[in-house]
Amino acid sequence: MKTNNNLGIWMDHATAHLIDLNSKDECRIIVSKFTTDVKEDALIKSESLMHNKRQQMQEEYYEEIGAKILKYTHVLLFGPTNAKVELHNYLNKNLHFKDVKIDIEAADKMTDNEKNAFVKSHFETI
Incomplete structure (x- = not known):
């Protein structure tokens, strides 16, 4: 079911912009559910709870992005934070x-x- 498509993902820890230049809807956005409010709420209860919640929600965020990536053969992860490396790992x-x-x-x-x-x-130079 995989097509020979390329996907670019600009991302940080809060949002991922999925860019498929061959698609009609050029940019889709996936938003992490670990917001500042969630962080502050969990931090009030305990720091360890906040870290667990962040890890769990980060994994859900990466899982959601991963589900989109499976449809592609070549993906570019780019952005200002180390979220792209965490997703890659x-x-x-x-x-x-x-x-x-x-x-x-x-x-x-x-x-x-x-x-x-x-x-x-990026994909033209390959």
Whole structure:
């Protein structure tokens, strides 16, 4: 069911922008459920609860992104934080992703047009 498509994902720990230049809806967004409110709420109860909650919700966030990645053969993870590396490590533990080529690039905050251009440029050079 895999098509030979490329997917760019600009991400940080809060949001992931999925950019498929061959798709009609060029950019989809996945938002982490670990918000500042959730963090503060858990932190009031205990620091350890907050860390557990963050880890659990981060894993759900990565799982949701991973479900989208499975439809592609080549994925570019880019963004300003180490979330892209954490996602890559998470995916490497799962054999479902062994046939997906994943590239990682550092990138600052960008406009949607800059993200699209970055993804297009990355896959044109391959």
